[in-house]
Amino acid sequence: MPTTHAPTATLFTNAHLATGEPGSTAADTAPLKDLLVEDGRFAAIGPDLAARLAAQGRDMRGVQTVDLGGRLVCPPFCDTHVHLDYVFTARKPGAVNESGTLFEGIQRWSETKSDLTVEEVKARARRGIAKELRHGVQHIRTHADVTDPSLTSLKALLELKEELRDTVTIQIVSFPQEGMYSYEGPHGESGADLVEEGLRMGADCVGGIPHYEQCREFGERSMHTVVELASKYGKRIDVHCDETDDPQSRFVELLAALAYREGIGEMTTASHTCSLGSADNAYFFHLTKLLKASHMNFACAPTENLYLQGRQDTFPKRRGITRVKELTEAGVNVSLGQDSMQDPWYPLGNANMMIILDYMLHLAQMMSFPQIDDALRFLTTNGARTLGILDDYGLKEGRPANFIVLDADSVLDAVYERADVLRSVRAGRTLFTRTETVRTDCDLLR
Numbered sequence: 001m002p003t004t005h006a007p008t009a010t011l012f013t014n015a016h017l018a019t020g021e022p023g024s025t026a027a028d029t030a031p032l033k034d035l036l037v038e039d040g041r042f043a044a045i046g047p048d049l050a051a052r053l054a055a056q057g058r059d060m061r062g063v064q065t066v067d068l069g070g071r072l073v074c075p076p077f078c079d080t081h082v083h084l085d086y087v088f089t090a091r092k093p094g095a096v097n098e099s100g101t102l103f104e105g106i107q108r109w110s111e112t113k114s115d116l117t118v119e120e121v122k123a124r125a126r127r128g129i130a131k132e133l134r135h136g137v138q139h140i141r142t143h144a145d146v147t148d149p150s151l152t153s154l155k156a157l158l159e160l161k162e163e164l165r166d167t168v169t170i171q172i173v174s175f176p177q178e179g180m181y182s183y184e185g186p187h188g189e190s191g192a193d194l195v196e197e198g199l200r201m202g203a204d205c206v207g208g209i210p211h212y213e214q215c216r217e218f219g220e221r222s223m224h225t226v227v228e229l230a231s232k233y234g235k236r237i238d239v240h241c242d243e244t245d246d247p248q249s250r251f252v253e254l255l256a257a258l259a260y261r262e263g264i265g266e267m268t269t270a271s272h273t274c275s276l277g278s279a280d281n282a283y284f285f286h287l288t289k290l291l292k293a294s295h296m297n298f299a300c301a302p303t304e305n306l307y308l309q310g311r312q313d314t315f316p317k318r319r320g321i322t323r324v325k326e327l328t329e330a331g332v333n334v335s336l337g338q339d340s341m342q343d344p345w346y347p348l349g350n351a352n353m354m355i356i357l358d359y360m361l362h363l364a365q366m367m368s369f370p371q372i373d374d375a376l377r378f379l380t381t382n383g384a385r386t387l388g389i390l391d392d393y394g395l396k397e398g399r400p401a402n403f404i405v406l407d408a409d410s411v412l413d414a415v416y417e418r419a420d421v422l423r424s425v426r427a428g429r430t431l432f433t434r435t436e437t438v439r440t441d442c443d444l445l446r
């Protein structure tokens with residue numbers, strides 16, 4: 001009689017699964033599944049697991065059971081683009097962005113960042129990460145501004161990454177907010193020098209901001225530098241690329257071509273790419289071939305760019321969003337990010353990825369029922385692909401038991417209700433549970 005079982009085993013029963021794979025939707029008519037979690041990993045996934053495992057001789061008496069009541073289970077959300085060093089600085093004296101433009105945001109940050117300390121950045125970033133966790137995020141890519149010779153933001157985020165690694169996965173981009181070749185530090189350091197120093201200190205990705213550089217030539221040079229540094233240090237790439245309504249801002253094509261030639265397209269992400277929303281179709285038609293061949297990823301921040309872009313337009317006013325629908329239809333990977341939480345670039349932002357998804361679906365006009373049924377992949381597997389963590393991600397036997405439970409019984413229901421996350425599980429450990437109690441005397445609301 002086999003009696004061995006880990007005391008940590010838990011059987012989560014009666015779940016609808018949304019795996020995040022394209023075409024795999026969870027309808028409320030699909031059979032419910034159970035998930036056996038053991039030693040921090042998925043040991044088995046399938047219907048009627050208790051009976052099936054018992055029939056195989058498994059002693060189930062020591063296994064704790066959690067009934068999920070038909071709710072939707074999916075892999076944890078990925079926030080693939082956020083600035084944790086900026087969070088909750090919007091109302092700092094001198095930081096208020098009057099014009100609502102990207103460029104005033106950069107100016108306000110530049111003028112107010114000199115008093116940062118490692119402890120202060122960490123305290124704010126912790127508040128931001130807590131919001132991410134409560135909304136079901138377990139994987140974050142944050143940018144750290146390195147156009148600051150003290151590298152305070154980067155030091156703070158590197159410490160947090162280590163301190164919180166059991167709770168949340170954090171990737172850090174060595175990001176030159178004020179440009180690689182337009183920034184000059186007090187001792188003559190260029191932004192490129194500081195990006196490289198950030199990589200030596202342990203940042204995961206090389207950043208850039210070519211559309212902000214003083215001239216096209218500097219922007220192009222920065223793209224060459226980004227790819228050279230990535231190859232030199234074996235790092236991923238995540239560039240703030242063409243975050244402007246200017247259709248002539250075309251650094252995304254150079255980034256894709258260079259990454260393609262180096263064979264590192266899958267390790268490369270172009271963030272924002274708002275200019276593609278203004279480019280004409282003939283240009284995009286030609287570019288699409290390169291984007292497909294390069295396997296480069298795109299990260300879109302729909303709420304921030306809806307707010308920041310179109311500021312020079314009267315009417316018609318552009319929406320600021322990149323071509324999520326057209327990229328997706330071409331087979332190019334697109335994931336989403338919160339980008340900002342109350343910083344000089346955006347006054348709101350609470351890391352509720354269901355809101356981010358909701359905005360994207362509306363702005364990109366991806367609202368056929370099949371598109372809505374597939375929508376969670378933008379927050380799950382598409383995000384994991386951008387982050388390069390797919391091998392350790394997803395609802396599969398043998399993978400780390402990381403998942404969230406949504407207050408919905410299908411993807412459509414989750415998107416429709418912008419469903420709350422009721423539970424988040426990380427390596428088998430429940431990070432939190434949420435219960436909602438509605439008290440009412442109104443018959444209609446019972």
Ligand SMILES: [Zn+2]
Pocket residue numbers: 081082083143240271339
């Ligand atoms: Zn950003």
